[in-house]
Amino acid sequence: MDDAIVFTLNGKQVRYAGSATARLLDVLREDYRLTGVKCGCREGECGACSVILDGRLANSCMVAMGRVDGGTVTTIEGYRETARFKALDEAYASVAAVQCGYCIPGMVLASECILAKNPHPSEAEIRVGISGNLCRCTGYNAIVKAIGIAAKEGEGLW
Amino acid sequence: MVNGYAPISLREALELMAAHKLTPYAGGTDLMIEEKREDSFLFLHKIPELKQVSDDGEYIRFGAACTFTELLEHSLTPALLKEALSRIAAPAIRDEGTIGGNIANGSAKADSALIFFVADAQLKLAGAGGERLLPIKDFYLGRKRLDRRPDELLVEVLLPKKWLGSYYYQKIGARKALAISRLSFAGLLTIEDGKIAHCATAFGAVSDVIIRRADIDAMLIGKTPAEGKAAKAAYLAAFNEAIIPIRGRVSAEYRKTVCLNLLGDFLERFGI
Ligand SMILES: Cc1cc2nc3c(=O)[nH]c(=O)nc-3n(C[C@H](O)[C@H](O)[C@H](O)COP(=O)(O)OP(=O)(O)OC[C@H]3O[C@@H](n4cnc5c(N)ncnc54)[C@H](O)[C@@H]3O)c2cc1C
Ligand code: FES
Numbered sequence: 001m002d003d004a005i006v007f008t009l010n011g012k013q014v015r016y017a018g019s020a021t022a023r024l025l026d027v028l029r030e031d032y033r034l035t036g037v038k039c040g041c042r043e044g045e046c047g048a049c050s051v052i053l054d055g056r057l058a059n060s061c062m063v064a065m066g067r068v069d070g071g072t073v074t075t076i077e078g079y080r081e082t083a084r085f086k087a088l089d090e091a092y093a094s095v096a097a098v099q100c101g102y103c104i105p106g107m108v109l110a111s112e113c114i115l116a117k118n119p120h121p122s123e124a125e126i127r128v129g130i131s132g133n134l135c136r137c138t139g140y141n142a143i144v145k146a147i148g149i150a151a152k153e154g155e156g157l158w
Numbered sequence: 159m160v161n162g163y164a165p166i167s168l169r170e171a172l173e174l175m176a177a178h179k180l181t182p183y184a185g186g187t188d189l190m191i192e193e194k195r196e197d198s199f200l201f202l203h204k205i206p207e208l209k210q211v212s213d214d215g216e217y218i219r220f221g222a223a224c225t226f227t228e229l230l231e232h233s234l235t236p237a238l239l240k241e242a243l244s245r246i247a248a249p250a251i252r253d254e255g256t257i258g259g260n261i262a263n264g265s266a267k268a269d270s271a272l273i274f275f276v277a278d279a280q281l282k283l284a285g286a287g288g289e290r291l292l293p294i295k296d297f298y299l300g301r302k303r304l305d306r307r308p309d310e311l312l313v314e315v316l317l318p319k320k321w322l323g324s325y326y327y328q329k330i331g332a333r334k335a336l337a338i339s340r341l342s343f344a345g346l347l348t349i350e351d352g353k354i355a356h357c358a359t360a361f362g363a364v365s366d367v368i369i370r371r372a373d374i375d376a377m378l379i380g381k382t383p384a385e386g387k388a389a390k391a392a393y394l395a396a397f398n399e400a401i402i403p404i405r406g407r408v409s410a411e412y413r414k415t416v417c418l419n420l421l422g423d424f425l426e427r428f429g430i
């Protein structure tokens with residue numbers, strides 16, 4: 001038990017020397033100060049802690065650090081730098097899909113995973129894609145609309 | 159790494175399991191719920207042998223660390239299994255959660271395990287003493303008690319292909335995306351040359367272990383649908399005896415009634 005856990009975090013290779021059983025959510029917030037990753041439940045139920053792990057959506061509260069060894073983690077802080085984020089950001093703003101904002105980092109990463117898999121999703125597919133991301137404010141309709149708009153306006157990005 | 163190992167082959171993993179007291183970690187979606195994590199983890203995500211899917215003619219063989227999403231996207235995954243997998247939780251849980259973890263967690267609520275029960279799947283376990291194959295039913299000894307030695311890993315699930323085509327599946331949950339199933343039922347029934355060639359049923363989340371009673375299902379096998387209809391009352395009565403529900407979030411009587419209704423509906427769908 002010697003080597004550190006090595007992974008790519010928002011495009012940069014990092015070494016984590018702490019416990020392999022620590023929660024990715026806690027490590028991202030406390031060790032890497034990535035506080036865009038929110039904690040809503042610690043039980044895999046709300047999606048506020050969503051990150052993209054090896055190209056797929058994951059609840060970081062449900063992931064132990066050893067699992068990310070050799071892998072790639074993207075949080076909202078890394079994703080913000082992309083053109084795709086810009087398309088989603090504008091789409092969310094255009095329909096006022098953001099209220100308190102607590103769910104939004106996770107929701108945006110879920111949106112990315114929907115569009116990365118299927119650049120032209122149906123409304124039903126969008127709803128399935130965000131079904132693990134709870135929002136206590138908006139009632140989801142504006143968010144679903146925003147993802148549809150991003151798919152159209154961001155044509156070619158995904 | 160501290161408090162964990164991430165081996166890159168099955169051989170290395172089995173050596174580590176034999177040498178240390180380790181908890182296998184597949185997707186973590188059951189393990190990470192528990193606040194206290196005293197054991198060190200053996201991470202399975204880098205072991206290629208546990209990620210393979212193949213068809214050997216008789217069985218579809220699924221590596222234990224295949225995630226639900228991977229199997230939903232795989233062309234060899236049969237429709238019944240896909241239907242059950244697509245109803246599990248939400249995308250982020252399906253992306254990490256594995257069939258091996260679903261089975262080895264030992265819960266009667268496990269949705270993929272239900273399908274492996276109704277299909278009489280075999281499990282391949284490997285440990286310091288070598289490999290062994292056992293029917294999934296024999297792996298479950300009781301509530302959260304499994305026939306797994308501390309040095310053993312679940313390696314593969316062997317799903318018999320023969321009777322999977324003609325099926326019935328129902329999951330009755332609380333909230334759609336999140337609920338761990340409150341109740342689930344799967345049935346296989348094939349009629350060949352005017353006779354019931356195969357009948358298999360499994361009930362999830364109703365008892366300590368998924369209920370699979372091949373002896374009762376055998377009451378219908380070999381009969382014509384008309385003879386099956388005549389035997390239906392006795393068949394339902396036998397399951398009424400066999401299903402001993404646990405008290406859970408939904409009352410025991412309710413669970414049992416729903417089970418028997420689903421069983422009746424299953425037979426009706428096949429004209430019995
Ligand atoms: C929000 C939420 C919703 C959920 N909804 C559902 C649902 O609808 N249906 C459902 O069935 N489940 C559901 N679950 C439970 C869970 O996601 C599944 O049981 C999943 O299959 C567990 O797999 P895992 O790989 O994450 O297991 P882990 O948590 O990694 O492991 C579970 C157990 O199995 C052991 N284990 C894992 N792999 C092996 C192996 N190869 N050999 C030996 N032992 C092993 C571990 O040591 C541990 O004891 C839900 C969980 C959450 C958090
Ligand atoms: S904090 Fe991880 S899903 Fe709610």
Ligand code: FES
Binds near residue numbers: 102104135
């Ligand atoms: S905007 Fe408040 S939780 Fe979604």
